[in-house]
Amino acid sequence: MQTQAQESGKRGANLGDVLARHNGAKYLLRIRREAGYVEFSILEAGDNGIRRVPIYQDKLSGMESFFTALPL
Numbered sequence: 001m002q003t004q005a006q007e008s009g010k011r012g013a014n015l016g017d018v019l020a021r022h023n024g025a026k027y028l029l030r031i032r033r034e035a036g037y038v039e040f041s042i043l044e045a046g047d048n049g050i051r052r053v054p055i056y057q058d059k060l061s062g063m064e065s066f067f068t069a070l071p072l
Contacts (some may be wrong), residue, residue, distance in 0.1 A: 029070075038066050 001021065005013040019025035027044040033055070041050050053068045 040068075042070065 001013045001017055005011075005017055016025050027042050029040060029042060031038050031040045037052050037054050039050050039052050041047065051068065053066050055064050055066050057064050
């Protein structure tokens with residue numbers, strides 16, 4: 001998978017490549033970051049709602065992340 005990604009001009013394989021190989025990544029996920037949270041919707045999956053989840057910051061690394069369960 002890594003070699004295929006590099007041959008197609010990418011730096012390397014990513015999560016989208018893994019999901020595509022296993023018949024996932026079917027819908028576009030639009031994400032908007034705001035102060036302290038992210039909002040997203042998955043219109044193509046028939047979910048018209050806008051979901052909001054908090055952003056967490058790791059105290060050691062400073063990395064930010066969010067967690068959600070997607071309605072797919």
